[in-house]
Amino acid sequence: FCCYSHADSACIILKGNFCSHVIEQNEEQLLHELHQKSSVQTIGEEQIQNPYTELLLLKGHQDIVRFLVQIDDCRFASAGDDGIIFLWNAETGEKLHELHGHTHKITAIAPFSSSDVAEEKTNLIITASADRTVIVWDCTSGRQVQKVSCFHSTVKCLTVLQRLNVWLSGGSDLCVWNQKLDLLCKTSHLTDAGISALVELPKNCVAAAVGKELIIFRLSASNNGSEGWNILEVKRLVDHQDNISSLVSVNDLTFVTGSHIGELIVWDALDWTKLASECNFWDSSVHPDVQPEIKLSQSPHETSVQHLTSDEECVFAAVGKGIYVYNLQMKRVIACQRTAHDSSVLHIEKLPNRQLISCSEDGSVRIWELREKQQLPAEPVPTGFFNMWGFGRTNKQANQAAKKMQENTPVYFLELVGDLIGHSSAVQMFLYFGELGLATCSADHLIILWKDGERESSLRSLTLFKKLAQNGDLQLKL
Numbered sequence: 001f002c003c004y005s006h007a008d009s010a011c012i013i014l015k016g017n018f019c020s021h022v023i024e025q026n027e028e029q030l031l032h033e034l035h036q037k038s039s040v041q042t043i044g045e046e047q048i049q050n051p052y053t054e055l056l057l058l059k060g061h062q063d064i065v066r067f068l069v070q071i072d073d074c075r076f077a078s079a080g081d082d083g084i085i086f087l088w089n090a091e092t093g094e095k096l097h098e099l100h101g102h103t104h105k106i107t108a109i110a111p112f113s114s115s116d117v118a119e120e121k122t123n124l125i126i127t128a129s130a131d132r133t134v135i136v137w138d139c140t141s142g143r144q145v146q147k148v149s150c151f152h153s154t155v156k157c158l159t160v161l162q163r164l165n166v167w168l169s170g171g172s173d174l175c176v177w178n179q180k181l182d183l184l185c186k187t188s189h190l191t192d193a194g195i196s197a198l199v200e201l202p203k204n205c206v207a208a209a210v211g212k213e214l215i216i217f218r219l220s221a222s223n224n225g226s227e228g229w230n231i232l233e234v235k236r237l238v239d240h241q242d243n244i245s246s247l248v249s250v251n252d253l254t255f256v257t258g259s260h261i262g263e264l265i266v267w268d269a270l271d272w273t274k275l276a277s278e279c280n281f282w283d284s285s286v287h288p289d290v291q292p293e294i295k296l297s298q299s300p301h302e303t304s305v306q307h308l309t310s311d312e313e314c315v316f317a318a319v320g321k322g323i324y325v326y327n328l329q330m331k332r333v334i335a336c337q338r339t340a341h342d343s344s345v346l347h348i349e350k351l352p353n354r355q356l357i358s359c360s361e362d363g364s365v366r367i368w369e370l371r372e373k374q375q376l377p378a379e380p381v382p383t384g385f386f387n388m389w390g391f392g393r394t395n396k397q398a399n400q401a402a403k404k405m406q407e408n409t410p411v412y413f414l415e416l417v418g419d420l421i422g423h424s425s426a427v428q429m430f431l432y433f434g435e436l437g438l439a440t441c442s443a444d445h446l447i448i449l450w451k452d453g454e455r456e457s458s459l460r461s462l463t464l465f466k467k468l469a470q471n472g473d474l475q476l477k478l
Contacts, residue, residue: 040341042416047418048417049369049417050419051453051454052420052438052452052453053451053453056449057446057447058095060084061445063445064443064445065441065442066428067080067108067429067441068429069110070431070433071123074433076431080428083103083129083131084099085098085109085127086099086447087142090449096142099127099137101133101135101137102127102135104129105129107129107130108157109126109127110125110158111123112136112160114179123138123139123140132149132153133148134158136181147181148183151169153171153172154194155169156194156195156196157198159198161206164204166178166184166219170198171195172189173188174186174190176229185228186231191211193211201216202269203270205218205234207272209244209247211244212242213240213244214236214239214247215235216233216237217231218232218234219231239265240259240263241261243259244258246308248310253270256315257308259305260304262279262280263279264277264315276328278326278332303319304344305318305319306344306346306347307345307348309348309350310350311350314328316348320338321341321342321345323337323348325356335370335413340366340368341361341364341366342360342364345358346360346361346426346428349430354370356369356414357432357438359430362426363424363425365438365440366418366419368414368415368417369414369415425444435455438450
């Protein structure tokens with residue numbers, strides 16, 4: 001165990017196969033809580049497939065940390081309810097900049113790379129706040145580039161359209177801005193509830209989630225030759241029965257939405273028609289491959305789609321306390337863990353190696369692996385009874401068809417391979433940095449960098465070896 005610090009942020013390294021809570025808690029209360037968590041899959045201390053056996057604590061925030069955004073391969077920004085933005089080095093945990101400019105909590109953040117050919121590429125971030133301002137920051141210098149405070153309501157989401165070199169802000173209306181924060185165009189007032197999510201679509205279109213509706217807008221350049229743009233509403237999709245809570249683009253052909261009552265809809269990104277839908281995440285009869293769970297009732301938060309992510313093959317959904325894998329080609333859920341965590345799952349991401357990471361309100365971060373289940377040969381159905389009533393031939397044909405379908409359809413399951421215990425409150429989200437590790441943020445005001453213990457040990461050994469070699473060369477010269 002050792003610790004060191006960068007400026008005002010303390011960094012602590014804990015080695016071991018099972019990292020324990022770093023925030024002091026009442027031991028009896030903790031044991032009682034663990035005793036209640038009987039329905040959730042557990043894993044022992046020997047987590048062979050979990051590489052994250054060291055961690056760095058990054059301190060600085062004074063309230064809930066809700067957002068993490070990646071700036072480049074080794075830098076990221078954090079923001080939350082204290083209105084402060086911190087820039088960090090993902091490899092060392094060093095605090096690079098502390099950005100002050102907002103007076104209320106941060107409500108949205110987005111990275112933005114400038115593409116001015118006359119200048120070198122500049123990494124920027126855009127932040128929106130409940131103080132009804134938006135600020136553009138330079139990530140290298142940490143200085144404030146521009147600030148706008150002309151909003152009539154809080155900006156809830158930000159989206160950068162890199163191809164058009166513009167960015168969008170969503171609140172009670174939709175605004176289009178250039179890099180210098182010049183307002184190019186805006187819609188009329190949409191609703192007091194405002195736009196909750198935005199996603200870019202092909203052909204200069206965007207989809208905006210406004211309550212239960214999904215509104216498609218198209219951007220077009222002005223005909224008068226100026227830098228201005230026009231924004232036109234082209235379609236409203238009203239297929240959801242409740243407010244849209246999550247929105248993700250799969251590729252140039254497909255995007256997906258999820259609602260508060262567990263609806264998932266797959267859309268065509270070109271003509272905005274519905275391709276498929278799933279509304280029975282919590283129904284064990286629909287997904288019989290997963291162990292059944294007895295429930296007397298389903299409260300809204302247990303069926304809400306909190307977060308969606310995807311690859312080209314599947315959509316991964318955080319629904320209530322569970323995580324679900326929806327195959328786009330098969331148009332069905334192929335694997336799930338209905339009680340992946342003790343509380344609502346807030347964020348989920350797919351890793352390159354068939355693994356998933358999820359985090360929850362219960363303060364845990366868990367690593368899952370998508371595996372194919374070994375299927376046993378289908379047992380033949382006895383025909384004697386059915387032959388007695390004349391059903392033998394029909395049942396035999398049905399049995400053969402069912403057996404053939406079973407053999408051709410792979411069955412998957414999610415295996416828990418890692419459990420990261422370090423936060424003492426809800427983990428809001430995380431960022432995956434490959435070999436540099438994993439960054440998580442929480443309501444406990446902390447950011448944790450989870451590190452591959454073997455890699456870090458090798459790096460320390462290499463550094464020590466180089467120092468010893470340098471000292472040896474120096475002695476030979478003397």
